[in-house]
Amino acid sequence: MKYCKTCKQLCFGDNLPFDGCKHKLREIEDINEPVRLCIAGGTERAMLTGMLKDANIPYVEENVYPQGVANEIVTGYDVKLSNISIVVPFSALPKASELLGTIETLNNDLEPHMDEIKAQIEHLKAQREEAKSMNPALRTTIKVITALVFLALIALAVFGTDALTSWFKSLF
Structure with missing residues (x-):
């Protein structure tokens, strides 16, 4: 499972991120990594954020279009009602996906991959415990x-450079 920061x-298998995002994909390394739950707007967004708040799942709402207010001025389309990306921590993704369902x-694209997501969360938790x-x-x-x-490597570099310098001087 790859991830576009x-x-x-989240990208599963050979699937690329939405709208042809060309950014480099990487592995998720932390259970608190922010990942997109869905893109929602209007009433669905209000319902979902209310349910996330009630379930004590932290979330962030991000504009899908980076222009934000400029986009609203130019197009006349209200950004507050437009599609917003709902982002949650990776560890909260199963519970948030259940609420999304x-x-x-709203389309829940994560549901078919939930076993893989849960396995990755367990793997990351085990790594965290091992480190602790x-x-x-x-x-x-x-x-x-x-x-x-590190000090030995520095000493080797200094003495090696000194030895090479004296060797070069002896040649002339």
């Missing part, structure tokens, strides 16, 4: 060894 769209007029479980003494030891290796 710009449009926040209750609104019949590292012993503090081991963490300190790794930091000290890393610092010593």
Whole structure:
């Protein structure tokens, strides 16, 4: 499962993000990564955001068109009523998708991929727990060894440069 950081769209298999977004896709690395739940407008948007608020699911509303108010002035189309991208944390996606499914007029494109999404969330949670479980003494030891290796590399560069310089001087 890939993800576009710009449009926040999840991509499954060979599917590209909406409207031919040409940004580089990457893997989701954090369960709190913001991802698009859907694009909604008008009454559907109000219903969905109300349900998300009631379920204590954090969300952000983003304009689909980056022009925002400028688009409204030029086209006369009210941006507040137009389609808005609803973005939620990746970890809240299953619960938010379930709420989305209750609104019949909105298309839930995530439902067929929900098993894959849930598996990815569990995998990321396991990675987070594994990182937390590292012993503090081991963490300190790794930091000290890393610092010593770094200092050794700097010393090697300095002494190596000095040796090369003296070798070049001996040639002339």
